[in-house]
Amino acid sequence: MPGHTPGKKVVILGGGFGGVAAARAARSLIPVEHSVTLIDRSRVTRLCGMNPMLIVGERDVRKTGRSLGQLANRGIEFVESEISSIDTAGRSVQTAAGAYEYDYLVVGLGATYDWGAVPGSDLAYSFYDLETSRRLRRRLSRFRRGRLVISVAAPPYKCPPAPFETAMMIHWYFRKQGIRKDAEIIVTIPEPAPLAVAGPAASARLRDDLERRGIELRTGAGVISVRPDAMEAVYSDGSSLAADVIVTVPVHRVPRVVAESGLTNGKPWTPVNANTLETAASDVFAVGDVNVVPFGEGRAIPKAGVFAAGQGESVAATIASRILDTAPPPAYDGSGECFLAYSTTQSAMVGGTFLTPAGPQVGLRPPSMSGMRSKERFEKDWRRFRI
Ligand SMILES: Cc1cc2nc3c(=O)[nH]c(=O)nc-3n(C[C@H](O)[C@H](O)[C@H](O)COP(=O)(O)OP(=O)(O)OC[C@H]3O[C@@H](n4cnc5c(N)ncnc54)[C@H](O)[C@@H]3O)c2cc1C
CATH class of the missing domain: 3.50.50.60 (FAD/NAD(P)-binding domain)
Incomplete structure (x- = not known):
């Protein structure tokens, strides 16, 4: 492979939709001599999308979580630890379990309440x-x-x-x-x-x-x-x-550790290049709720798991192209659809593609039984780390 440098460290902060998607995609695109490490304070993460059904007794609390420990089966190192600081000049991250140096960093630390x-x-x-x-x-x-x-x-x-x-x-x-x-x-x-x-x-x-x-x-x-x-x-x-x-x-607010890293540049969320999701710090990317991806006049892509996951995959492809010295992947297109359940049998779908030259191609599809089947499939796929 042209210009291929061995032993790069890809570090991913946060094991939500964005972080896990970035880790899975990076691991499948990058040869094993390069490490992929994901750090999260919680071993078990939850699918908040189940909450509107959970509150009316239609979801089992025990089935709302997945264990990030399972990532080890996919060749991804998982570290359960609190992240206390991000040093983009020194290319390292401080955690309760010690410091982690990186060549490429993906920040997917979500939003706090x-x-x-x-x-x-x-x-x-x-x-x-x-x-x-x-x-x-x-x-x-x-x-x-x-x-x-x-x-x-x-x-x-x-x-x-x-x-x-x-x-x-x-x-x-x-x-x-x-x-x-x-x-x-x-x-x-x-x-x-x-x-x-x-x-x-x-x-x-x-x-x-x-x-x-x-x-x-x-x-x-x-x-x-x-x-x-x-x-x-x-x-x-x-x-x-x-x-x-x-x-x-x-x-909702950006997590303190991200604001203190300077990545937000004093703004409420982390600004990124809409095409690559790279922050102002080179080789540092921000995905999901932690970032702001603008479109149109003063609007931004919604904070939702489907967009976080799409962004994680897009960033992994960019990192792989830099490590392997291949052509960059297509620009991030801002596509995804969220569910809007009307009952236990009917779900509408909201979304489309936000970043097209013609402007956002998005809308609300009416509630249907097939929408609910897609929602149920999505939940199963999430639990099995297919998302
Ligand atoms: C009620 C509800 C319904 C929703 N329904 C849908 C839906 O139908 N479809 C959809 O796509 N989205 C839905 N969402 C939105 C979705 O849950 C979020 O947008 C998504 O989780 C964002 O993913 P993320 O990876 O950016 O962040 P998160 O999933 O929030 O992950 C961030 C991770 O970072 C970790 N972390 C943060 N700070 C630190 C630290 N200092 N040290 C260590 N770890 C840290 C956290 O533990 C967490 O695991 C819903 C949300 C809610 C609340």
């Missing part, structure tokens, strides 16, 4: 991680009548369809329990329209679908606080809502 940004939200409910989802599941199993609100704090947040999917699943569950007529479901979002990232037609369709199910939508109202009794939420437009159950989507 800033519960403190919405005072009182820690007393309310959520479905953005396993612990909050389990608590909401217990509350919903006791719910008989009253008002439930799902309130988003501020964009960007993971999986833009998730608040609506959750409302749809709670609607479905209340109907199954025979209590729908005694329950009010309200979704409040800070944006002017739902799912705006997928275009005006998707927004309009989703508005209709929510209305047909009696789910009220309030736009332009980000939740800014929850009263200490967790029975009233206050919004950015000056309004407030009393409710029996308040469910919030937290403010």
Whole structure:
């Protein structure tokens, strides 16, 4: 192979969608004399996409995780450790298990939740991680009548369809329990329209679908606080809502270790070259929720696992081309589709391709049984490390 240099170290930070996809693809593209190491503080990672079904008792908590230890079977070294600093000048990463030097670094450390940004939200409910989802599941199993609100704090947040999917699943569950007529479901979002990232037609369709199910939508109202009794939420437009159950989507932030590395350059998320996902530091790439990939005017590719995984694969191909001194792969195209379940048997799909010369080719496909079959297949594939 021309110019092929042996013994390069590829280090991947984070074992979520982006990190695992980068590790799997890198290992399949790069000869074994080059090492691929993935570092995450957690051995078991969770599929958050199951949470909207989990909270209504339709997913088994024991099946929401996968063990990163299994990566060893694929020739990927897994290190379970907290990452405390990233030194791009010295090309090394400090962890609780020691320092790791790299030739190529992939940062896939996701987003963290800033519960403190919405005072009182820690007393309310959520479905953005396993612990909050389990608590909401217990509350919903006791719910008989009253008002439930799902309130988003501020964009960007993971999986833009998730608040609506959750409302749809709670609607479905209340109907199954025979209590729908005694329950009010309200979704409040800070944006002017739902799912705006997928275009005006998707927004309009989703508005209709929510209305047909009696789910009220309030736009332009980000939740800014929850009263200490967790029975009233206050919004950015000056309004407030009393409710029996308040469910919030937290403010998302870049992880501290990434901000401190200088990779964000003082910005809220890690800027990258949209074609290669390389950061301002050479041979350092950022994939998934931790980055911002702009398109159009002031918009960005959504924070979702499917995009994180596509980015991981794209970055692995670029790293392989640099190690093997071959032609660079095609530019990243920003493609992927998320699920938006309406019930246990029907799921819509949102997405398409964001980075095309003609602009984003994205939309919302109506709910169908085949959409739900794809969602179930996706979950199985994730557990088996096929994604
Ligand atoms: C309710 C809900 C529903 C969703 N539904 C979907 C869906 O249907 N489809 C979809 O595509 N996406 C969905 N998503 C979004 C998806 O879960 C995220 O976008 C995706 O997980 C992002 O992947 P990532 O690799 O960027 O980061 P993550 O998956 O967040 O992985 C980051 C990893 O980094 C590790 N880490 C962070 N900091 C450190 C540190 N200092 N030291 C060591 N390790 C560290 C973490 O432990 C974590 O494992 C949903 C999310 C939610 C909350």
